[in-house]
Amino acid sequence: MARLFIGPRETNFISDLTKEIVKDVNGQQIIYYPISEKKTTVHDVYDEAQHKVFDQPIAVDAVVDAQFHEGTHINQFGIDQVYKIEVFLHYRDLIEKCINVNVGDFFSFSDIFYEITNANIIKNIFGQAEHRSGIKITGTKAREGQFDSTLFGPTDISHTDPTAVQKKFVQQRGEESNSEGPTGDKRAMVEAGVIDLPPDGPREVSEKGAAADNSHYASSFYSDTKK
Secondary structure, eight states: OOTTTOOHHHHHHHHHHHHIIIIIIIOEEEEEEOBOTTTOOBOTTTOOBSSOOBOOOEEEEEEEOOOEEEEEEEETTEEEEEEEEEEEEEHHHHHHTTOOOOTTOEEEETTEEEEEEEEEEOOBGGGOTTOBOEEEEEEEEOOTTTOOOOOOSOOOTTOOSTTSSOOOEEOOTTOSEETTEEOOOOOHHHHTTSSOOOTTOOOEEEGGGOOTTSOOOOOEETTOOOO
């Protein structure tokens, strides 16, 4: 679209609107494991890393699509089910947090580890080359023994550890921190002085709405109070 009609205000608005959906409504995250180029040794002949060393895992806000079954492979070890998953990552959010997404890195969602096998820019905002909407990564389920790390919740309702089921979701809303700690969240229109941060701050969904007998069958949203 013509730059005469589409300027920074419009691109900032689209970016902030997408962030609001990802961070304040959707509430999904992946745990990202970036490969450490300094710590990983590459084979002199094959130019491949036999053992990948990873930096500190990072929680990244995302929109995660449903896992799909790509096929079944039969090898000398038996039957190997191949599963893939597609994930949307907000482009500006990655830049602001200095996260470089690379094929070969790993991430976890639920209780499964995936290797990034594809990473593509989704589209340019209003066709402008320098403004990108997001990155779609495709993760293939890591084979057993290919990647081992501590799992971070939420994982699965069948697990018994305290973080297996997420009981609290807190919005970010452009604040530097919320009740869960630093967010690293930035909103372009706020930084440009076009709008102010919401005066009531980030809201949450939690067990404040639990039943009177503390059986935790309900949850509260926004200004609801514990019954």
